[in-house]
Amino acid sequence: MADSELAQQLLQQGEYDDSLRDQTFRFQKKAGQFLVSTSAGQGRAVAKQNSVPLTNEPSVSVAVNWLLGSGTHAQTPLAIQADGTRGIEMRWSSFHGDGKLNVTPDHDEYDSFRAGTLECFGRPMDAMDVRSCIGCHSTVVPPPPLPLTSQTMIANVGCERCHGPRKKHVVLAERGLPEQIKPMIDQHDAGAHMETCSACHRDERSVSPxxxxxxxxxxxxxxxxxxxxxxxxxxxxxxxxxxxxxxxxxxxxxxxxxxxxxxxxxxxxxxxxxxxxxxxxxxxxxxxxxxxxxxxxxxxxxxxxxxxxxxxxxxxxxxx
Known part of the structure; x- marks a missing residue:
């Protein structure tokens, strides 16, 4: 996130006002980290259960370390702990690649929030949320309890996200023998194709009544x-x-x-x-x-x- 084009735009912008909360988010970069801060008691704060305390200080900040989305439609920042046990989907997202911010979709239920908790910044994420979300935007994500680091995962979507580890297939294809190690996806099996796409683009298993x-x-x-x-x-x-x-x-x-x-x-x-x-x-x-x-x-x-x-x-x- 820290080196992204969106981060540079937000650092120049300095802050973002959330009119639905009457709350201001401020952006800065320190020690290579993109930091977002806000006043813990700001906005229409209400008591809510199951919130995770951040700090008792009147002002809180988090380091945003992930940015999901190509930018063609939208980009949404995440703040995720290295061990992958919890995170925050930021309250604000950039739409249409122009750096202009607005409320992240499906954040209506967080228009009201508990001061001093993760909800100050957006939607709290548990370990399952974190790995599910990151999983669709990465090639390889390690299973718990392994941490989410550059050594344990491959960020962004590459060939192996759909085709799996197929180095031998590539080597044999160069020799004219690709059929000896077939690709993971059978090009002639519509069901396999749909299952692969549905893993992220979703099918009836993700549709509520x-x-x-x-x-x-x-x-x-x-x-x-x-x-x-x-x-x-x-x-x-x-x-x-x-x-x-x-x-x-x-x-x-x-x-x-x-x-x-x-x-x-x-x-x-x-x-x-x-x-x-x-x-x-x-x-x-x-x-x-x-x-x-x-x-x-x-x-x-x-x-x-x-x-x-x-x-x-x-x-x-x-x-x-």
């Missing part, structure tokens, strides 16, 4: 696995059918439409009766607002009843 349309749209494997396109593809359709997992998400709408039409166009009975040469994505994968100007395309590919517009909030909210 009272989830909203916006929450469900964030879980792309969940939506895709409900789609007839997936169910009727005999294992041919996976996330990588449309998305190159080794590259950033493409914004070439025409490329996606062409992919849809590669299956639906050859047979007359499969041609869309509403817009046979129109925008498949606009109608069948509606853009669903989430938070802070961020929206996700709902990957439950279907006919949204009653409208051909992505603005059909009623139909989306009615989705199970």
């Amino acid at each position: 009272d989830s909203t349309a916006a929450e469900r749209a964030r879980f792309q494997p969940y939506g895709l696995k409900k789609s007839e396109c997936y169910l009727q593809s005999s294992g041919e359709l996976t996330c990588s059918t449309c998305h190159d997992p080794h590259d950033t998400t493409s914004h070439d709408r025409g490329q996606y439409i062409q992919q849809c039409q590669s299956c639906h166009q050859p047979q007359a009975s499969a041609i869309c009766p509403e817009e046979p040469s129109g925008d498949c994505i606009e109608c069948h994968m509606p853009l669903t607002p989430w938070t802070q100007g961020i929206a996700f395309h709902d990957h439950w590919i279907r006919i949204v009843a009653g409208t051909a517009s992505h603005e059909s909030k009623t139909d989306l909210e009615a989705s199970p």
Whole structure:
């Protein structure tokens, strides 16, 4: 975090005012650490149970040592103890890569907080939260009780995050013998593909019964696995059918439409009766607002009843 572009922007900015709490966070760098401080008694503080005391001092600070997110949509800082037993997801995040801060999503329940606790800075994280969160943004994370250090883990997502340790496969591939040590992911097994992607992008196992349309749209494997396109593809359709997992998400709408039409166009009975040469994505994968100007395309590919517009909030909210 300390050497990131966001850290430099925040150090120049100096502080951030959280209007929902009437609280100010201050930023500084000391001894190579990015520090965030705030007044412990500041804001609408209330008594809450299960909070972890930080200090009895009137002013408290924490060293922020992790920054999650590519910055394309958002970046959220974390303060995590080296042993991985607890941490804090910061109350504020940077959105759209411009360094402007706003409240981190799903922090509504911390608008009120207990002074002198981890809640002063955001959402407290236990050991399971810490390793689950870091796990999706790293290649290798050690199991407890090993600490989270540069010696025990590989930060950021690399090849082995999905493919596993496959040095022998690379060596044999250079000799023309890659089949002797196969990659961990079977390119011809849709289930294996989906399981790998779902580990971080999440599926039905992460969807609660009272989830909203916006929450469900964030879980792309969940939506895709409900789609007839997936169910009727005999294992041919996976996330990588449309998305190159080794590259950033493409914004070439025409490329996606062409992919849809590669299956639906050859047979007359499969041609869309509403817009046979129109925008498949606009109608069948509606853009669903989430938070802070961020929206996700709902990957439950279907006919949204009653409208051909992505603005059909009623139909989306009615989705199970």
